[in-house]
Amino acid sequence: MQISARHLDKMTVFDISGDIDLSTSPELRKPLLHELRELRTPRVILNLRAVRYIDSSGVASLVEGLKASRDVGSRFILFGLNTTVREVLQLSKLVRIFEICENEEQAVAP
Amino acid sequence: MQISARHLDKMTVFDISGDIDLSTSPELRKPLLHELRELRTPRVILNLRAVRYIDSSGVASLVEGLKASRDVGSRFILFGLNTTVREVLQLSKLVRIFEICENEEQAVAP
Amino acid sequence: MDRRSLLLRMELRSNPETLCVVRGALGQLAERLGFSESECRAVVLGVDEALTNIIRHAYAGQPEQPIEVWFHRIQVPSRGAGIEALEIILLDQGKKLDEAKLSGRALEDVRPGGLGLHFIRETMDEVEFSHTDGRNQLRLVKILPAQKPPAGS
């Protein structure tokens, strides 16, 4: 898994690629929680387009991010859900709890 | 591996995709040799763009096709060589013996 | 009626970095067996979750512990006829499984974790835990696509 951050005005976009599983999900969790709990960035956006695989530990990291965002009153947005990611989120019955956008334009819109 | 044929005027283009290895190379060899030896099509063109993997049995099938084309006096052209295919052909030191085109336009040009 | 042929056996260690290796092998195996792309992803997810649970729970995160995975093509009896299936057996020598903990949880309860067993059950046709000779065994069965009984039958 690779993760990189783009800091925009009052928001941060994380571009994530590769496999999110037990071995890599800590590398997703840590920067997400730092961004929300420490930096308290008002809007945190995850670009999942290049995610090749995600399992329950990946979904758990997304849920942790969502909960942290609620705690600090930030928005937490996912976009670029490909078939693989969509299938797993649907299986988890957690699709509805996330704010999901079609593309980056929508996700960064005022 | 998937292979399908497009019959044009005095030439046939084979679109090949997937993995060419010991288990699938017979499926490549047979239609190629039929096209050359039986149908004696003057120009046989292989589109290798969607080939994900090729090993020595795949290369052997290409060499067989080339030899059959020489026997019947047909042209035998490869195009769409991606990095994977190019690396293996280079390793085999056989790149120079094949007629290789950049794209389909060149391969079908009069 | 009870034919089974070995497709593959893998012996690995309880290191999270090995998960992708099993996924790589199984993705190809499932494709070869004729599963659709979506079914391949489901089978891979189910096995990955089972391995994740062995690493996290049976071995409590301790690395370098032995795990075995057997892949067989089997025939399961079904109303007289036999239907073809992929059987996956995972074996570990970790802490004995506590069946009481396997109940799962309400998914409405939004919290991280607790999804693994749900994913395993959703992606597989049979899920069966057992313990023999000091080893935990998880048996997963996924019916091959062409043999699925017609819907509603």
Place this chain on the structure above:
Amino acid sequence: MDRRSLLLRMELRSNPETLCVVRGALGQLAERLGFSESECRAVVLGVDEALTNIIRHAYAGQPEQPIEVWFHRIQVPSRGAGIEALEIILLDQGKKLDEAKLSGRALEDVRPGGLGLHFIRETMDEVEFSHTDGRNQLRLVKILPAQKPPAGS
């Protein structure tokens, strides 16, 4: 100096359909070990060719015969220091290898076949055939990328 840790062991059958399963596992394993995309493809090709030869020559195309593949991370001694490498050992119980046939052939001789050994030697850092306890063994070693000695040294 002589440390080795098991990464994976695969037990399979001499069926050509299994080749892609080994490629799937090894592709992921090599990526994890830090090989570049091109090196991953090379390692996968080398092992695929070795398996192809076992199926075609050691077992003369007979299916369902046993093949074992061991993957270890090892340290090979190199001028005092140890360098890390991936070791792959392939074992079969087929016809005893005739070393005389392994000479290879001139590549200028344009004919199908005869490329497999050339691909194995080109893609690997060490290639070693042996025969013990009635089994053929092929040992392949590929040095991990970060540890390659500087060119020209």
